[in-house]
Structure formats: C-alpha cells, structure tokens
Amino acid sequence: MTVTATTPALNYEQLLAAIVAPTGGIEIRDPATGAVVGSAPFHSVADLQAAVTAARTAQPAWGALSHAQRGEALVHAADAVDANAEALAELLSREQGKPLNGPNARFEVGACATWLRTTAAFPIEPEVLVEDDGGRAELHYRPLGVVGAIGPWNWPMMISVWQLAPALRMGNTVVLKPSEYTPLSVLALAQVINSAMPADVLHVVSGGRDVGEALSSHPDIDKVMFTGSTATGKAIIRSSADTVKRLTLELGGNDAGIVLPDVDPQAIAEDLFWGAFINTGQTCAALKRLYVHDDVYGEVCAALVQVAENMPMGVGLDEQNVLGPLQNKAQYDIVSNLVRAAKDSGATVLIGGEPDAHQQGFFYPTTLIADIDNSNPLVAEEQFGPALPIVRYTEIEEAIEMANALDVGLGASVWSSDPDAARQVAARLEAGTVWINKHGAVDPRVPFGGAKQSGYGLEFGVEGLKQLGAPQIISF
Secondary structure (H helix, E strand, O other): OOOOOOOOOOOHHHHHHHHOOOOOOEEEEOOOOOOEEEEEOOEOHHHHHHHHHHHHHHHHHHHHOOHHHHHHHHHHHHHHHHHOHHHHHHHHHHHHOOOOOOOOHHHHHHHHHHHHHHHHHOOOOOEEEEEEOOEEEEEEEEEOOEEEEEOOOOOHHHHHHHHHHHHHHOOOEEEEEOOOOOHHHHHHHHHHHHOOOOOOOEEEOOEOHHHHHHHHHOOOOOEEEEEOOHHHHHHHHHHHHHHOOEEEEEOOOOEEEEEOOOOOHHHHHHHHHHHHHHHHHOOOOOEEEEEEEHHHHHHHHHHHHHHHOOOOEOOOOOOOOOEOOOOOHHHHHHHHHHHHHHHHOOOEEEEOOOOOOOOOOOOOOOEEEEOOOOOOHHHHOOOOOOEEEEEEEOOHHHHHHHHOOOOEEOEEEEEOOOHHHHHHHHOOOOOOEEEEOOOOOOOOOOOEOOEEOOEEOOEOHHHHHHOOEEEEEEEO
C-alpha cells in the first residue's frame, strides 16, 4: 500500500468542481444569502454498501502499516489541508454560514490540520501489565476494521477530522456520512485528505437518513462514531445493537457556567461571550446557561452587553464579520421560539431578541436575556444559537443544584479569581469537562466526552486513540 505525499493547491472553483454532482444531487444554499452553493451528490444505501466493501477490502493493507507510516500519511494530509486552506474556508463559509474570521471558518480549517498532525504524533506502545516470575502480560491495541462516522452541520470539517484522524491512525478505514445540511464541506475536505492517502481508506457517502440508519446497522461496520442530538444517538444505540458495534457518542448538551462573586466582570466578559457565542452559539459544548451571583449580576450583564454590541454579525465572506446566521431554518425557528417564550414570561431582554424581518438569511441577533427563571424553556432546553439566558443566584449550593439538574452533562465552567474555590465547585459539577475561567476550549491532547445523556466514550489524546482500537492481551 502506497502512502502519497502530495499537497495540491486548488482554488475555490476547482475544489467545488471536484465534488459537486454532475447531474441531479441536492441543492445546497448559503444560509446567509440564499444563493446556490452547489449540488451535492445524494448517495443511496447501495452507494454506502459499495463504500463499505471498498473500505473493508483496503483495511488489511492499511492496518498492516506501522503507526509511524500511518502517522506520516496524516501529516501529509495536514499539509494538503494547509495548501488548500483558503478554498476550504470559503466553501465552509458559504455552506455553513460561519464568517471567515474570528473563531470560525479559517479557524476550523486550521484546526483540521492541527488535529491531523497532533493525532499522528501520539505514542501508542504496548503496555506491560505484569512482569514477574510468573510471566509477562502486555496490552496491545489492534485495528477494529471499518469505522462508520456520522457528523453534524455545525463544525462539519473539524468534527469529521476528530472522527477520521484517530480511526485512520489506529489502522482502521473510514466511511463517513456528513449532515445533509453541509455535505459539500466534508466532501471537499475528504477530497483534499485523500490526495495524501492510499485509495479507499476514506470514503464519504452523502445521503439522507436512510443512509445513516444503514451505516449504524451495517454488519461490516465495526464501530460508529456520532456527534449530534441525544435523540439520534439513542436511535443509533438501538440500531447498532444486533451487531454489537463499539460506539463513541458525543450527544447534546446544555452547558452551565457559574460565576462566583469574586470575579472582575470586565476581565471575564469577552471570554464569557465567546464561550457562549462561538460559531454563533451553534456548538455542542458552548455555554448555554449562565448562573451569576447576585453581588456581581448587574455588572456581569452590563459587561456582556458591551462586548456583544461590538461583535459584527453578517455574511460570512465579509471580512469584518465574526458572527453569522443560523445554519438552517429549523434551527432558526428553535431559537426564535425559545426567545419568544422567555419574553412572554417577563424576562428582560438586555440586547437583541428582535430579528430584522427584512434581512435576508437565517440571521438571529445576538441576544442576552436576564431576570429569567431557571425553569424557563430557554434555560432548560438547548437553544443551540445566539441567545444566552443569565440566571441570578445567591448561594453557591443553589447554583450547583441548578447546574446539575438536567439530564445532560457535556461541559460546564466556573468563573472566579480564586483558583481553589473554582476547583472545589468544578469537582461538584456533573459534566464530562469542567473549564475554569474559560468555556469550550478543546485541545487535541486532552480527552473529551460527555456525562449523563450527553453520550459516552472519549475523543482526543491517547485515550481517544485507544477507543479506536481493539484491546488485546498477550500473556506469556
């Protein structure tokens, strides 16, 4: 099996031409302007079968390569991503809606290259478990076979890399199904990555729900990785049961942040803002409900408003914008309905809350809601958009109880000038990751996964790699 080392550079038109459906397909429109981006192939279950067969045929030779050889291929893939970064970012901005600048399209493409390189470099050595007069036992990790990945529309390129990079590094081949909302971004990313990979180790099948269902139940898929809603995750668990597939599920969240009374509101305001509004709030591990102590409540609210007023929202290809539209009408309606329910309940709108009826695209204004009850739907349900409820509390026990009350627990954060106090609160929060004085800051070296109904399994780091391997004990 040959690993190539090319870094072709395509412009936007060339990249798009390489992936669009020559005839038919599904029309993809820019959520900011309504303009047609291109027609994505709409693959069938038969196409999925062909992809799985090809991936399974290619896997033994790929799996037989050393970790160093597979790592080298991932580094070449990262080089290819870098060479095509601007074209990839433009396509991502047009299809997903996120601006080029800020923690958005260029950031996402750069993260893809970073994750590929970092994943390539992790050491995976046999672990000696026992070595004494009675013998020696070692723990090894073998390839699973074919990994099926199902990705979301909010970070389509980056999350695809989170799935495919460790799977490939561990000697598996991959069949990836992107969201129907953002297939072009993932097809383009795979086009670039495959320029540095042997044939058939990575396939993208761009289809509908039937393709996703077939992938999660396919007898020749050995593991499924999924990022998306809890409801869909439960359906994947059910459909994978007959073939006893391994699963990594990163499901819905409704992350809480707790602000202690010792903070400097001005000092934390911008980090709070981006914790909530990165990708215009369309992030699983974004800050979605903020609990602020009564002593600093007014100051924190005022500081957040000041930051929000200076964050331009608009069409992603305009260089000055850092916030974009909701990616699709269904998500726009969810945010709009939740904010309306908050307003109807008597909560205070500090900024936003009134979409411009004459504006083209799925733009919802940056919205901060204060004086809101913890049971309000905007707090209790995941909004996944640019609307942050800010809940007042007086006792830390009350804040912890409210933060832990939901059946999800992806991430959480504590904000304080006292590291010891922050760590004590963090240890009591029911979430897979708790950040202190930041929120949502993922790192390819640090394992990430959810608690409760936010899923199970870990991604990133050596622990994430191990979850893409089959543990085998060799005892002698």
